[in-house]
Amino acid sequence: xxxxxxxxxxxxxxxxxxxxxxxxxxxxxxxxxxxxxxxxxxxxxxxxxxxxxxxxxxxxxxxxxxxxxxxxxxxxxxxxxxxxxxxxxxxxxxxxxxxxxxxxxxxxxxxxxxxxxxxxxxxxxxxxxxxxxxxxxxxxxxxxxxxxxxxxxxxx
Numbered sequence: 646x647x648x649x650x651x652x653x654x655x656x657x658x659x660x661x662x663x664x665x666x667x668x669x670x671x672x673x674x675x676x677x678x679x680x681x682x683x684x685x686x687x688x689x690x691x692x693x694x695x696x697x698x699x700x701x702x703x704x705x706x707x708x709x710x711x712x713x714x715x716x717x718x719x720x721x722x723x724x725x726x727x728x729x730x731x732x733x734x735x736x737x738x739x740x741x742x743x744x745x746x747x748x749x750x751x752x753x754x755x756x757x758x759x760x761x762x763x764x765x766x767x768x769x770x771x772x773x774x775x776x777x778x779x780x781x782x783x784x785x786x787x788x789x790x791x792x793x794x795x796x797x798x799x800x801x
Contacts, residue, residue, distance in 0.1 A: 651771065664676070685722070
């Protein structure tokens with residue numbers, strides 16, 4: 646994990662800069678469908694159910710227009726992340742009651758708790774920077790998102 650950048654967990658083809666969903670459950674499904682493109686999810690129903698179960702425990706809308714839907718699950722053998730942007734924002738039951746525009750969704754094997762916690766902490770550290778969040782919102786390509794994440798992680 647130490648030598649892995651957050652961007653290394655994200656497959657460029659799973660990024661969606663124009664999420665179309667209008668509500669929380671729909672955006673979770675839309676993001677999850679992006680992760681399914683990797684063909685690395687062994688049990689697609691289990692993975693999605695685990696994300697919804699985690700969300701039922703408390704919203705992953707952490708404020709500042711950002712949500713981190715995630716779950717530890719038996720559905721995957723390796724940690725994976727996808728990224729999405731909703732231009733209009735989605736009501737997400739966030740801690741600050743603001744709509745969410747930026748989503749990092751990730752799945753982690755149940756037996757990789759340390760890696761899971763490190764990724765969660767690193768993403769949380771990255772998104773504290775308002776300039777970084779604004780740069781993500783302005784990005785025009787999937788590759789640009791990955792480059793912004795790499796650059797910000799190196800400098801933080």
